[in-house]
Amino acid sequence: MRIFVRLRPAVINGLRELQANKVRSLLSMSGIILGVASLVAMVTVVEGMMGNFKQFVDGMGGLEKITVERQSLPKDQEHLAALSESITLRDVDQIRATIPLISNISPEVSVGWEKIVYEGREAVTSILGCTPDYLPVARRWIDPGQGRFISDLDILYRTDVVVLGASIATDLFPPNVDPLGKVIRVKGKRFVVVGLLNKINGSNGMFSRWRNNGVFIPVTTATSKFTGNNHLTALGLRIADANDLQYAVDQVERSLLQMHHGLKDFSINTNEETLESFRKTQSAFKLSLGGVAAISLFIGGIGIMNVMLASINERIREIGVRKAVGARGSDLFLQFLAEAAVISVMGGVIGLSVSMGIVWLMNYILTQAIPSMALSTLDWKIMAQGLGFSVIVGLVAGVYPALRAAKLDPIEALRHE
Amino acid sequence: MGSLVTIRGLHKAYPMGDETVHALDGVDLDFDRGEYIAILGPSGSGKSTLMHILGFMDQPTAGSIIFEGEEVSSLGADRRAWYRSNRVGFVFQSFNLLPRLTVLENVALPLLYREDSDRKANEAAAKHALERVGMSHRLEHRPTQLSGGERQRVAIARAIVGKPSIVFADEPTGNLDVKNVDRILDLLGSLLAEGITVIVVTHDLGVAARARRIISMRAGKVQEDRRQ
Numbered sequence: 001m002r003i004f005v006r007l008r009p010a011v012i013n014g015l016r017e018l019q020a021n022k023v024r025s026l027l028s029m030s031g032i033i034l035g036v037a038s039l040v041a042m043v044t045v046v047e048g049m050m051g052n053f054k055q056f057v058d059g060m061g062g063l064e065k066i067t068v069e070r071q072s073l074p075k076d077q078e079h080l081a082a083l084s085e086s087i088t089l090r091d092v093d094q095i096r097a098t099i100p101l102i103s104n105i106s107p108e109v110s111v112g113w114e115k116i117v118y119e120g121r122e123a124v125t126s127i128l129g130c131t132p133d134y135l136p137v138a139r140r141w142i143d144p145g146q147g148r149f150i151s152d153l154d155i156l157y158r159t160d161v162v163v164l165g166a167s168i169a170t171d172l173f174p175p176n177v178d179p180l181g182k183v184i185r186v187k188g189k190r191f192v193v194v195g196l197l198n199k200i201n202g203s204n205g206m207f208s209r210w211r212n213n214g215v216f217i218p219v220t221t222a223t224s225k226f227t228g229n230n231h232l233t234a235l236g237l238r239i240a241d242a243n244d245l246q247y248a249v250d251q252v253e254r255s256l257l258q259m260h261h262g263l264k265d266f267s268i269n270t271n272e273e274t275l276e277s278f279r280k281t282q283s284a285f286k287l288s289l290g291g292v293a294a295i296s297l298f299i300g301g302i303g304i305m306n307v308m309l310a311s312i313n314e315r316i317r318e319i320g321v322r323k324a325v326g327a328r329g330s331d332l333f334l335q336f337l338a339e340a341a342v343i344s345v346m347g348g349v350i351g352l353s354v355s356m357g358i359v360w361l362m363n364y365i366l367t368q369a370i371p372s373m374a375l376s377t378l379d380w381k382i383m384a385q386g387l388g389f390s391v392i393v394g395l396v397a398g399v400y401p402a403l404r405a406a407k408l409d410p411i412e413a414l415r416h417e
Numbered sequence: 418m419g420s421l422v423t424i425r426g427l428h429k430a431y432p433m434g435d436e437t438v439h440a441l442d443g444v445d446l447d448f449d450r451g452e453y454i455a456i457l458g459p460s461g462s463g464k465s466t467l468m469h470i471l472g473f474m475d476q477p478t479a480g481s482i483i484f485e486g487e488e489v490s491s492l493g494a495d496r497r498a499w500y501r502s503n504r505v506g507f508v509f510q511s512f513n514l515l516p517r518l519t520v521l522e523n524v525a526l527p528l529l530y531r532e533d534s535d536r537k538a539n540e541a542a543a544k545h546a547l548e549r550v551g552m553s554h555r556l557e558h559r560p561t562q563l564s565g566g567e568r569q570r571v572a573i574a575r576a577i578v579g580k581p582s583i584v585f586a587d588e589p590t591g592n593l594d595v596k597n598v599d600r601i602l603d604l605l606g607s608l609l610a611e612g613i614t615v616i617v618v619t620h621d622l623g624v625a626a627r628a629r630r631i632i633s634m635r636a637g638k639v640q641e642d643r644r645q
């Protein structure tokens with residue numbers, strides 16, 4: 001191709017100029033280097049953080065989860081406290097019957113943090129009363145061969161069965177003992193282990209340890225054996241489509257207010273607020289670091305333009321000679337544009353390696369501070385974007401100097417000392 | 418030999434404030450192929466201006482130039498660049514070799530800007546031209562590593578590498594010592610055999626004496642056109 005034939009010597013020439021003026025070229029690249037490095041490192045680290053956030057929100061049940069919790073009455077309803085019946089299984093039936101948007105509903109009774117014992121080995125963990133719906137709502141399951149979860153019959157007959165979280169099973173039982181079928185004591189009462197909950201292996205260590213904690217018993221057993229009343233601590237609700245979240249929240253609120261005679265003795269929470277605050281943090285990061293990157297790229301562009309103009313000034317005679325032997329304005333334009341592009345690509349490549357260093361350092365610092373933090377990894381797409389940015393900056397910055405070179409009058413250029 | 422250039426009524430005026438400088442003021446000339454011409458004249462007489470216009474570096478204000486049968490007095494910049502790369506060669510007083518390029522690359526430079534530029538072919542042509550001037554033992558040297566005479570020989574190789582019809586030399590020996598002057602002038606003279614027209618611009622009578630035709634200029638006009 002013609003353009004390639006013309007471009008090749010232009011690029012080779014650019015590389016030579018770069019080699020001949022190493023220090024000056026490096027200085028002119030510094031802005032680009034800084035810009036690309038901060039751009040790529042920023043995007044990478046922010047994406048990494050966002051990954052952590054997403055994992056966290058997913059661990060909390062995702063955006064399709066709504067949590068209803070017991071709450072003391074607001075000030076203007078305090079005098080009606082005696083009328084408050086709290087959240088009960090009647091609410092569960094009502095929601096199930098009237099709100100089709102809710103696909104699963106998991107009534108939960110928190111018994112609290114209690115001691116559990118197996119043959120002298122002890123552990124302290126949270127005890128939750130729940131129903132079979134806990135699994136779909138919490139997005140958990142039981143792996144094959146690991147027993148079963150709490151069943152409808154357990155609920156009906158208030159059986160003394162317990163399902164263990166993965167880390168509790170390993171804490172409480174020696175490695176060579178199969179927990180299934182064993183009898184343990186929960187808050188002093190005998191329970192038969194019927195299943196082990198799936199293990200969560202997140203890169204987020206602390207979070208997954210917490211998620212692997214806890215033991216689960218039938219909600220009816222929890223109320224009759226431990227809490228002594230029919231009050232539920234929370235309802236976990238799952239909807240099919242996160243887009244319906246707001247409607248579902250509104251419907252649940254109306255239903256519950258009606259059931260509770262207008263008493264607001266509950267709160268409704270979603271993960272959207274959490275995600276929203278994450279998003280805000282993310283865009284704040286992007287804005288501030290993106291600003292730094294944009295400014296450095298801008299300064300980088302000015303630096304390249306400066307060096308190009310200086311270089312053209314020094315080489316006016318060369319431009320005259322090239323024109324005298326037959327170079328067109330466009331040949332010189334191409335030559336100097338290619339030179340600017342070479343500088344910016346070099347700067348971009350150096351910037352990318354610097355960004356690798358920055359990301360490594362950020363990972364090091366973050367994991368020192370928060371060991372459970374997931375690491376940020378460089379994405380080739382982001383790196384390609386960073387390089388693309390630097391090339392664009394170089395080309396834009398090179399246009400004006402290259403035009404000046406192209407327009408020089410050959411006779412005057414040759415006369416130049 | 419056939420006619421190469423026909424110049425009629427050539428004018429070049431530079432407006433300088435209120436006044437106008439007439440660098441060329443009605444020049445009529447004919448050049449044949451293979452002529453050896455010296456243009457002589459005091460400083461400011463218009464020698465360089467004439468050379469620049471004939472060398473497609475500049476445009477006249479008025480007048481006609483027929484070059485190889487074509488009217489070329491008002492060509493656009495790219496067309497003139499084409500003529501510079503394909504039809505003319507320049508030899509300068511101060512050599513004007515590019516310091517970053519090797520001798521070989523300097524000589525190949527005019528070919529780089531041709532439509533049919535091809536790296537291998539350019540190199541071969543440049544080697545051939547360097548052989549012609551006796552510099553083929555310095556292909557990879559930089560110009561700064563050469564003596565003045567050697568540099569001018571390289572410059573002549575660059576001027577002839579594209580097989581031009583006409584070579585302009587502006588005070589080609591001005592920066593050379595006596596020993597090298599002869600050698601360079603011999604070299605320029607030897608180009609005639611290939612049908613190249615050589616035009617040497619000088620104010621050195623000794624240099625002019627080598628030419629077969631001496632054109633004397635004064636105040637933008639041809640004062641004398643003498644064949645010897």
Ligand SMILES: Nc1ncnc2c1ncn2[C@@H]1O[C@H](COP(=O)(O)OP(=O)(O)O)[C@@H](O)[C@H]1O
Pocket residue numbers: 431433438439440458459460461462463464465466467
């Ligand atoms: N670019 C220019 N602008 C104004 N005047 C010029 C320019 N170039 C040449 N001249 C004038 O034209 C005249 C001829 O100049 P030139 O051709 O360089 O003469 P020579 O080469 O014989 O010394 C001089 O008076 C010079 O000052």
Ligand SMILES: [Mg+2]
Pocket residue numbers: 461464465466
């Ligand atoms: Mg002159």
